[in-house]
Amino acid sequence: MALAMFDLDNTLLAGDSDYLWGQHLVELGVVDAAAYAAANQRFYQDYLDGTLDIHAFLEFSLQPLATHEPDLLHAWRAQFIEDKIHPLVLPAARELIAEHRRRGDTLLIITATNRFITQPIADLLGIEHLLATEPEFLGGRYTGRAVGTPTFREGKVAALEEWLAEHAMDLAGSWFYSDSHNDLPLLERVDNPVAVDPDEALRRHAERHGWPVISLRQRSRG
Numbered sequence: 001m002a003l004a005m006f007d008l009d010n011t012l013l014a015g016d017s018d019y020l021w022g023q024h025l026v027e028l029g030v031v032d033a034a035a036y037a038a039a040n041q042r043f044y045q046d047y048l049d050g051t052l053d054i055h056a057f058l059e060f061s062l063q064p065l066a067t068h069e070p071d072l073l074h075a076w077r078a079q080f081i082e083d084k085i086h087p088l089v090l091p092a093a094r095e096l097i098a099e100h101r102r103r104g105d106t107l108l109i110i111t112a113t114n115r116f117i118t119q120p121i122a123d124l125l126g127i128e129h130l131l132a133t134e135p136e137f138l139g140g141r142y143t144g145r146a147v148g149t150p151t152f153r154e155g156k157v158a159a160l161e162e163w164l165a166e167h168a169m170d171l172a173g174s175w176f177y178s179d180s181h182n183d184l185p186l187l188e189r190v191d192n193p194v195a196v197d198p199d200e201a202l203r204r205h206a207e208r209h210g211w212p213v214i215s216l217r218q219r220s221r222g
Contacts, residue, residue, distance in 0.1 A: 025064055
């Protein structure tokens with residue numbers, strides 16, 4: 001039995017849940033459409049380029065959680081999961097998860113996207129363990145701030161090390177599936193790094209180091 005870890009956005013999903021949540025808020029009319037959409041696109045491009053300031057992004061992306069009541073946010077989120085996320089779950093991703101489950105592996109999603117967005121997606125995929133950026137919740141409301149180290153780049157490694165210690169586990173035989181060069185710090189730590197529909201930077205790195213490069217999207221179409 002080993003640890004099988006999965007990035008979420010553009011790995012198990014055929015899209016980016018963080019970016020799509022921003023679009024969802026624009027469509028609901030609860031944020032300034034032009035300004036919010038432009039900032040959301042800019043931050044997403046920074047992520048793709050490997051230049052994202054995660055703290056600036058979290059200040060932007062978590063602010064709507066502080067502006068609205070949790071019950072309303074949860075209703076919006078349920079609609080978001082139904083309308084935006086369900087269509088993006090890749091059948092081949094479900095098959096990959098099922099294969100690791102059959103092996104008896106421990107399944108873990110590790111994502112920079114915050115837990116408010118990703119916990120119901122992990123539940124949808126039937127994955128018990130989730131490491132995600134944690135939005136602060138105090139006095140019955142979200143504050144718009146993050147708690148602890150964001151699970152982004154090296155932050156994924158730091159969060160995983162804490163989780164491994166808490167669960168008395170190690171990385172022997174471990175797997176990590178990701179699409180992004182931003183995940184190289186963690187990909188380089190596991191025994192079995194796998195590039196999934198990778199960006200060009202990750203594809204080049206994977207090919208240089210002899211890592212498997214797979215597509216869950218082509219298998220889903222096939």
